[in-house]
Amino acid sequence: MSTLHTVNKSPFERGSMASAFAHAVEGDAVLMIEDGVLGARKTGAFSPTITGRSGAVSIYALGPDLAARGVKAEDVADGVTIVGYDGFVDLAATHDRVCAWL
Amino acid sequence: MAERPKKTFLYLNRKAPYGTIYALESLEVVLIGAAFEQDVSLAFLDDGVFQIVEGQDASALGMKNFSKTYRALGDFEVRKLYVERESLAERGLSEADLMPIMWEDEDEDYAEKPSIRLVDRSEMTRLIGAADVVLSF
Numbered sequence: 001m002s003t004l005h006t007v008n009k010s011p012f013e014r015g016s017m018a019s020a021f022a023h024a025v026e027g028d029a030v031l032m033i034e035d036g037v038l039g040a041r042k043t044g045a046f047s048p049t050i051t052g053r054s055g056a057v058s059i060y061a062l063g064p065d066l067a068a069r070g071v072k073a074e075d076v077a078d079g080v081t082i083v084g085y086d087g088f089v090d091l092a093a094t095h096d097r098v099c100a101w102l
Numbered sequence: 103m104a105e106r107p108k109k110t111f112l113y114l115n116r117k118a119p120y121g122t123i124y125a126l127e128s129l130e131v132v133l134i135g136a137a138f139e140q141d142v143s144l145a146f147l148d149d150g151v152f153q154i155v156e157g158q159d160a161s162a163l164g165m166k167n168f169s170k171t172y173r174a175l176g177d178f179e180v181r182k183l184y185v186e187r188e189s190l191a192e193r194g195l196s197e198a199d200l201m202p203i204m205w206e207d208e209d210e211d212y213a214e215k216p217s218i219r220l221v222d223r224s225e226m227t228r229l230i231g232a233a234d235v236v237l238s239f
Binding site (some may be wrong): 001002003015016018022023024025028076098099100101102 | 114116117124147148223226227230231232233234235236238239
């Protein structure tokens, strides 16, 4: 029984990303979408949190949202897997529920 | 028609009232959902805890003070309101700052029982993981 947590707000603007990680347990996945992908930058302040949790929690960022915001694949923090829309669908289908952190 | 098994619905409330429409919309969806006789729970965390703080007065805003509606939830068989303890503490709030929200137990001569249950973050995490459907506001 696992949960896919989606985050669509920048962690520099809102606490949604921090709350998502605080309520994610081992086996869950966190997917950054829309402005949420801004937290995925390797040199950003949120990167240690991502890398620290990436063992127990699977962490993803949506490629088209990264590209739109000029975040290159090589700029993304270690432990983040970049997925496309098809990957988003697969994640939603392979988890028991989706929990959106707005 | 065969009766479908009940699903557990968890409404996740994370935003303060009045500043955005989320809190009011959540309440309206909860009331609609209650008509379908599902197992409904409400969760209040982050700024969502401000939705059920006592003493709200929106009269000067020209907006409806909808906080009283939470007290009617018991009549719609919505009796499980989980409030995250850490979210209260971070905002300098305690259980004493919340509205008394009760439901009447018809099996015990309509005794009033509290709907609010304080839970810590790990229990809130467990509740999210136990729900069939999570609806976020």
